[in-house]
Amino acid sequence: MKYSRQKKFYQWFNGSVTIYIQGNGVEKFLNLVMQEQMEISEICWRNEVLVSAKVPWYSLGKLRHIARRSKCRFRISGKSGLPLFLLRMKRRQALVAGTFVFAVLVYLASFVPLxxxxxxxxxxxxxxxxxxxxxxxxxxxxxxxxxxxxxxxxxxxxxxxxxxxxxxxxxxxxxxxxxxxxxxRKLANQEESDLLFGNILAGKDGLVDYILVRRGTAAVEKGSTVISGQPLVWGNNGQQRLAADAIIQARVWYQGFGECSRVETGYRLTGEETSSFALRNGQGKSLLLWGKKESPYEICHREDTVVPLVIWQQWQLPVSGVITDFAQEEAVVTERSSDDALAEAVARGKMEARKKVPAQGEILNEYVRIISRGPDLYQAQVTLEVQEDIGVFVPLPPEDQIQLEPIPMEEETAGKKE
Amino acid sequence: MDKKKNALAKKRNALRRAMVSALEIPAEVGLDIPKITMTGNYCLVVENHKGIIDYDLHRIRIKIGGGWVEITGSGLMLQTMSREELVIEGEIKGLNLETGL
The missing domain is CATH 3.10.20.310 (membrane protein fhac)
Known part of the structure; x- marks a missing residue:
């Protein structure tokens, strides 16, 4: 099929002529064409007396001699291909110019929004x-x-x-x-907490350091230990429901664990790399255009990048290009002294703990506990003491989003006393 | 006399085959014999042919080294024709090989 397509493209590029051959010596005609090393293809009988064939248009001159020798006659029935098309266009210059102008106008029109x-x-x-x-x-x-x-x-x-x-x-x-x-723009006074009634609960376990209630009633005080989900500020002021609003700073502790061996094996890039390019269709079939299909390196890092093939604006080919990069890696053995290994374990523990700390959290203290001291494996636990806002506004369920009737004065006073 | 000639020809062919086999040369090149490849019943490729003997709607006879090949069928078309190979497409119903090798 591939061969046939190449052949057809070659025929189109060179220009071909379809001829009808008539006479008794068709076989001789074909053999002579073959001997002259001329290309001839798609030979078939049209009817009892007529054979059609396709020949390059530049070989028509030689065909006349062959026809005379084989006592056959031939006539041209059709022309196709690039050179013949160009010849036709040369005779119809106005059509070519019109097409060109039309294409330019369409291109220019694409810049004018409707x-x-x-x-x-x-x-x-x-x-x-x-x-x-x-x-x-x-x-x-x-x-x-x-x-x-x-x-x-x-x-x-x-x-x-x-x-x-x-x-x-x-x-x-x-x-x-x-x-x-x-x-x-989303205005600050349009926050959800301003539109709904609700309480502020603790988002994490911690020790309350500072509390400033703007709306609502505080349920805890400075120095209280709270657990996740515990109410911190109630969304009412004794008379009516409201959206609780407060700043509650608390101390929260985060832990991280790190370990390090004295001898560790890892991989690092050597700098040697190679790439390949392949076409891939929707079914996942690939056609390698250049480079190697498999990695030439024993240990490597492979990365595939899929590139959609766009011809013009949104016109996309049904296949996509896949660029595969192979980067060579080599095994690296790192040996550390006992002090270095311990320091590395602590550093890893710190890094793991720090990952848990929120962006607005302020680290107040850090505590390191050595779990294991070798001889080969060192382990450390790092605890970070962080101050952060732990309050989370939780709106009341939809059925409770209605304002309560004002509470009588006596009850309000009694509530305050409690 | 003819018997002697035939025997000599047979010996010559046997020697050629032995040489081709020993030198690992493709047989169609070394012995000047055709190579016929058929795909299903719709495509037939004849390599190393000597030309067309007969061609009509239902039959194509091709000259090969030391004989001929006859292909019968319907809608037979010579898709490609060159000195090296000949590609026949259509509904192939029969293949007859006549060779003196």
Whole structure:
């Protein structure tokens, strides 16, 4: 099949002519063509007297002599291929020019948007699409105007200045339209905790260091030990339900474990690397174009990168390119002294503990406990004492999201006493 | 006299085969004999042929070294024709080999 396709492409590139051969000496005609080392293909009987065949167009001159010698006649029934197409186009220059102009016009038209659209990942609450489009028009983003004359960057800035409720604006041209993507600013007073009634619970186990209640009633005090899920601030002030709001700083402890051997085996890159490129279709079949299919190295790190093959804009080939990088690795044996191994175990324990500490946490103290001291394996446990905000707002269930009736004065006083 | 000639020819062929076998040369090259490859009943490739003897709608006769090959069938088409090989496509129903080797 591959061979046949190559042959057909070769025929098309060189130009071929379909001929009808008639006469008694068809076999002689074919043998003479073969002896002259001319290419002839697709020979078949059309009817009882007529044989059709395909020959290169440049060999027509020689065929006349062969036909005369074999007492056959032939006539041309069709022409195909690149040279013959170019010859035809040479005679029809106006058609070629028209096609070229048409292609150029289509290309230029692709820069002219037919409409302007506004999109947002979430429904807009305070900004209207019409206002964004009006602002865009002020800065030159409008339909039927070439994108060459549009300055997307300055238009984005203009829209942001005109609509303070927007936090981000991005403009792009795509498939005959200009799309303005907007993101609305989320105002702080629109937080979930402000809209719903709820309590503040402890997100972690810890020791409360500092508590500042802005709304609600404190359920713990400074110095209290709390466990995860324990209420810290109730979402009521004795009279009505509200959304609890407070800052609760507590000490939390994180542990990390590290171990290190005196002799460790690892791998490192040698710097030697090679790549290969293959085409892969949807069924996962690959055709290797260059490079090696398997790694030439005994130990290596392999990385596959799939590259979609795009011809033009969104026109994508049904196959994708796969670049495979093979990086040679070598085994490395690291030997440490007992002190170094212990220090490494502690460092690893610290690293593991630090990974658990949240970004806003402040490390106050660190404690190291040596678990094992060799002779070959060293183990250490590191504990970090961290101060962080552990309060988590938990809204009440939907059925409790209703305001309570005001509590009579006596009961309120009694509640306070308790 | 003819018997002597035939015997001599047979000896010559046997010697050639032995040499080709010893030198590990492809037989179709060393002995000037055809190589016929058939795929199912729709494609037949004849390598090292000597030309076409007869060709009509249902039969193709091809000259080979020391004989001929006759292919019968329907819709027979000579897909490719060159001095090296000949590719026949169509519904092949029969293959007849006549050779003096």
């Amino acid at each position: 409409r302007v659209e506004v999109e947002s990942p979430e429904p807009l609450t305070t900004v209207r699409f019409e206002d964004v489009i009006a602002l865009a028009e002020e800065s030159g983003i409008k339909p039927y105007r070439s994108t060459w004359f549009m300055d997307f960057h300055s238009a984005e800035e203009h829209i942001l200045r005109g609509q303070s409720a927007l936090s981000w604006v991005g403009i792009r041209s795509e498939r005959g339209k200009v799309i303005i993507s907007v993101v609305e």
